[in-house]
Amino acid sequence: MAQLRIRLKKVKSFLIEKFIFLNGIISILILGLILAFLIANSIRFFSSYPFFEFLTGQKWSPTVLEKFGFVPLLAGSLLVTFGAIVIAMPLGIGSAIYIGELAPKAVREILKPLIEVMAIIPSVVIGFIGIKLLAPIIKNLFNLSIGLTALTGSVMLAFMSLPTIISISEDAINSVPSRYKHASIALGATKWETTYKIVVPSASSGMFAAVLLGLGRIVGETMTVLMITGNSPRIVLSWLQPVRTITATIAAEMGETVQGGLHYSSLFALGLILFLITFLINFISDRFINRIRKS
Amino acid sequence: MKSVRKSKIWALLSLATVISFLCSSLLLGCSNTEGAITEKSAVSGESQTEEEPLEEAGLSYEGKELVISGSTTLLQVSEAWASSFMEKFGGTVIVNGGGSGGGIADLINGTNELANASRQIKDAEMEAAKNAGLDIQEYTVLYDGIAVIVSSNVSIENLTIEQLSKIYTAEITNWKDLGGEDAGIVIIARDSSSGTGEYFLEKVVQMDKTLKDNDYSEMALRLQSNADIVNQIKENDNAIGYIGLGYLEESLKTIKVEGVLPTVESVKDESYPISRGLYVYAPHKELTDIGQAYIDFVLGNDGQEIGLKEGFVPVK
Numbered sequence: 001m002a003q004l005r006i007r008l009k010k011v012k013s014f015l016i017e018k019f020i021f022l023n024g025i026i027s028i029l030i031l032g033l034i035l036a037f038l039i040a041n042s043i044r045f046f047s048s049y050p051f052f053e054f055l056t057g058q059k060w061s062p063t064v065l066e067k068f069g070f071v072p073l074l075a076g077s078l079l080v081t082f083g084a085i086v087i088a089m090p091l092g093i094g095s096a097i098y099i100g101e102l103a104p105k106a107v108r109e110i111l112k113p114l115i116e117v118m119a120i121i122p123s124v125v126i127g128f129i130g131i132k133l134l135a136p137i138i139k140n141l142f143n144l145s146i147g148l149t150a151l152t153g154s155v156m157l158a159f160m161s162l163p164t165i166i167s168i169s170e171d172a173i174n175s176v177p178s179r180y181k182h183a184s185i186a187l188g189a190t191k192w193e194t195t196y197k198i199v200v201p202s203a204s205s206g207m208f209a210a211v212l213l214g215l216g217r218i219v220g221e222t223m224t225v226l227m228i229t230g231n232s233p234r235i236v237l238s239w240l241q242p243v244r245t246i247t248a249t250i251a252a253e254m255g256e257t258v259q260g261g262l263h264y265s266s267l268f269a270l271g272l273i274l275f276l277i278t279f280l281i282n283f284i285s286d287r288f289i290n291r292i293r294k295s
Numbered sequence: 296m297k298s299v300r301k302s303k304i305w306a307l308l309s310l311a312t313v314i315s316f317l318c319s320s321l322l323l324g325c326s327n328t329e330g331a332i333t334e335k336s337a338v339s340g341e342s343q344t345e346e347e348p349l350e351e352a353g354l355s356y357e358g359k360e361l362v363i364s365g366s367t368t369l370l371q372v373s374e375a376w377a378s379s380f381m382e383k384f385g386g387t388v389i390v391n392g393g394g395s396g397g398g399i400a401d402l403i404n405g406t407n408e409l410a411n412a413s414r415q416i417k418d419a420e421m422e423a424a425k426n427a428g429l430d431i432q433e434y435t436v437l438y439d440g441i442a443v444i445v446s447s448n449v450s451i452e453n454l455t456i457e458q459l460s461k462i463y464t465a466e467i468t469n470w471k472d473l474g475g476e477d478a479g480i481v482i483i484a485r486d487s488s489s490g491t492g493e494y495f496l497e498k499v500v501q502m503d504k505t506l507k508d509n510d511y512s513e514m515a516l517r518l519q520s521n522a523d524i525v526n527q528i529k530e531n532d533n534a535i536g537y538i539g540l541g542y543l544e545e546s547l548k549t550i551k552v553e554g555v556l557p558t559v560e561s562v563k564d565e566s567y568p569i570s571r572g573l574y575v576y577a578p579h580k581e582l583t584d585i586g587q588a589y590i591d592f593v594l595g596n597d598g599q600e601i602g603l604k605e606g607f608v609p610v611k
Contacts, residue, residue, distance in 0.1 A: 063496075064508070136530060145481045226519065234513030257396045
């Protein structure tokens, strides 16, 4: 009897193990298929459109001139992303330090779940807030003719990436061994000196990873930028002008293209580049997170 | 630290499980909802037979299904058509969006029976259909006038097509060049792949395709929907945009094009220059009787009446 039960238990654990293994494999398989799909469609594009012209082209006019210039879209994405990270980095790391080190326990207990709630606001809602609240403010503040600008996108995306940056930075701060802090205080340093000179430097690589993960979130975000950056495909170097990002281009143009046509596959090429960018960012940040774990 | 990592792996794995369950339930769910719709229309079909107006005509498509997809411009009116059709004739009509291109691709791939389109089928698509052995028939189901609107502070009342073309290619960038105040023009357009945007491009920006290299200026803001354009025109000064006739509101300042205001009448008698057809594409030979009945219904008096109510212009 007992033997049977043991055997049953073994069978059960074997089945569960295989089931979980299968699930893990499936997600990897899906990822592989997505990549293959992107590459296959992109190859079709690059076989009929010169790669160099795509990479250096300064005009995105897919339906009229059939020119697929990547530069305006890349410029748009870079501008919005850079702006967002400049806003989000100090805010995010600042609040992580406050929550992790300085805040009284009661405040921390309120702030932490609040920040996690921020992460679940759907991007379409953020876009809506951007159009209705932020765009008029930016328009009046800078005396512009229209409020749909790169800056509007940057501010809202910074807001979206804050939960990621704050919670991972805070993890990094919490994982600084308390003996460092005790040693510092024992040597007569104040709480602020300890935070500033001991905790932050020790947690810096985790914070860097947090910022990179936030960056990945910003680069890939679509709905919000589609709604609030104006989508003019031109090369600008000002945050107070409308821009068009890579993601918004794909989302806006996919619906009405001739499937299988050049325009259609050009959007896949954009998708592939976007995938590579976010993959690279996530890969680097993962390396940093692993480094903390090992230490 | 190790336990944290382990719990993360667990979280990931459970996520993967949940997703795979979701996928399968989604697949099952689809067939379920279809069943539900069939039931519903069967009920309404019964209520119709009680009144017995259709028994005489011998028109009932109970148990038959029609799948339509395509243009988002036509989505709302198609849903109105579908529900009215189901009430009258029974059967199940499923309407999906997906854009004109998506609808035509579905037609070629055989996943729908009718494709809604806010633009005419392109040569490349026609070729693909031929290769798939399809002979595609075009039905013009409604007309849509495209109204040019400006911010309330703009004093201009009338513009010609040529002036509009110059505005949208950024050849004219200040309202004072058109007789208005000294202020820069904010150009608002639909995205390059919107059917409305494409029509406006060919008809106005390219002056009826005579200036084929004209594209929207890079300065133009590209918005996603008629409603977005209405919002931005209302909230900003010195802006110009265009929308479908159905989205026109009293509070918006509408520009006369070549001296004519866009109305149902002026689109119908073709005196308003910027109007276009809206189309339904169907396979010529493979069209089922429910598909044919739907098209007849749409082109009939009741269908056209619904179109008018939704803000479009009847074809008759």
